[in-house]
Amino acid sequence: MTHPATTRPAMTTTARGAPSAGDAILSADGLGVRYGSFVALKDVTLRVRENSVHAIIGPNGAGKTTLFHALTGRIRAATGRIALAGRDITRVPDDDRVRLGLARSFQVTSLFATLSVRENLRLAAQGRTPWQALAPWRSVQGNGAALATAEAMLERLDLARVALRPAGELSHGQQRRLEVGMAMAARPRVILLDEPTSGMGTDDIGAMTDLIRALGRDHTVLFIEHNMGIVMNISDTVTVMRAGQILVEGKPAAVRDDPEVRRAYLGNMITGDIR
Numbered sequence: 107m108t109h110p111a112t113t114r115p116a117m118t119t120t121a122r123g124a125p126s127a128g129d130a131i132l133s134a135d136g137l138g139v140r141y142g143s144f145v146a147l148k149d150v151t152l153r154v155r156e157n158s159v160h161a162i163i164g165p166n167g168a169g170k171t172t173l174f175h176a177l178t179g180r181i182r183a184a185t186g187r188i189a190l191a192g193r194d195i196t197r198v199p200d201d202d203r204v205r206l207g208l209a210r211s212f213q214v215t216s217l218f219a220t221l222s223v224r225e226n227l228r229l230a231a232q233g234r235t236p237w238q239a240l241a242p243w244r245s246v247q248g249n250g251a252a253l254a255t256a257e258a259m260l261e262r263l264d265l266a267r268v269a270l271r272p273a274g275e276l277s278h279g280q281q282r283r284l285e286v287g288m289a290m291a292a293r294p295r296v297i298l299l300d301e302p303t304s305g306m307g308t309d310d311i312g313a314m315t316d317l318i319r320a321l322g323r324d325h326t327v328l329f330i331e332h333n334m335g336i337v338m339n340i341s342d343t344v345t346v347m348r349a350g351q352i353l354v355e356g357k358p359a360a361v362r363d364d365p366e367v368r369r370a371y372l373g374n375m376i377t378g379d380i381r
């Protein structure tokens with residue numbers, strides 16, 4: 107039997123080689139969200155595989171950020187179910203979802219501007235930040251371990267050179283990397299990044315791309331991105347949304363070549379474009 111390169115929601119996932127809910131670290135089934143009478147998400151079914159880099163793309167207004175809001179519990183789903191590591195979290199409040207290991211960067215400003223970069227990371231590793239991730243399935247790190255985590259993260263974030271600088275003095279790109287690093291230092295199971303490279307110059311985009319790729323090796327990253335070069339380079343799976351629904355899902359090359367995706371993007375102002 108041959109599998110199509112991309113799957114479409116009308117022919118659902120299970121018989122076609124996509125991961126089942128059991129294989130997914132984060133999953134949504136039949137998710138629906140309304141803003142008043144406007145249907146912003148309709149019947150969205152998503153499987154995010156553990157230790158993968160999974161991109162959500164789609165034209166402006168497709169419902170990508172709304173999907174993140176629903177997954178993190180910032181807004182309530184009108185229909186459907188959400189599961190994290192096999193546990194139903196549909197009715198779990200957003201703070202508790204963070205404690206269960208679902209982190210979202212850039213939702214709150216999580217940096218202590220006057221403390222050094224290293225100190226920010228050490229505190230994050232100890233769960234003493236607004237993230238308060240406290241990862242209940244693991245003990246909070248002691249000081250020595252937290253320092254070691256901070257040191258490792260400094261390298262990973264390409265921030266070792268500015269380890270002693272106050273976080274508030276970093277460039278925009280460096281601060282965004284530090285925010286991702288602080289979310290990661292608290293060891294979430296899944297991290298959600300909404301347009302992590304927006305507003306960045308080329309150098310910072312390169313560093314953020316490297317960081318996301320590296321994080322996917324031993325964590326799970328779900329990210330929204332308009333820059334198709336980045337999406338195609340570092341994603342294991344790409345989900346394309348349009349008008350509140352999932353249009354297509356598959357590996358980057360297959361998604362790029364999908365005629366429906368090309369049609370969806372035609373005439374849209376998407377940075378990088380699909381080529």
Ligand SMILES: Nc1ncnc2c1ncn2[C@@H]1O[C@H](COP(=O)(O)OP(=O)(O)OP(=O)(O)O)[C@@H](O)[C@H]1O
Nearest residue numbers: 141142144146164165166167168169170171172173
């Ligand atoms: N609070 C809200 N109240 C009413 N409508 C909303 C609200 N937030 C978003 N919408 C609408 O829901 C739709 C999806 O918005 P959403 O922000 O999820 O899109 P998006 O895919 O993230 O777009 P972008 O790429 O521009 O960030 C849009 O039509 C938007 O106008």
Ligand SMILES: [Mg+2]
Nearest residue numbers: 170171172330
């Ligand atoms: Mg958005």
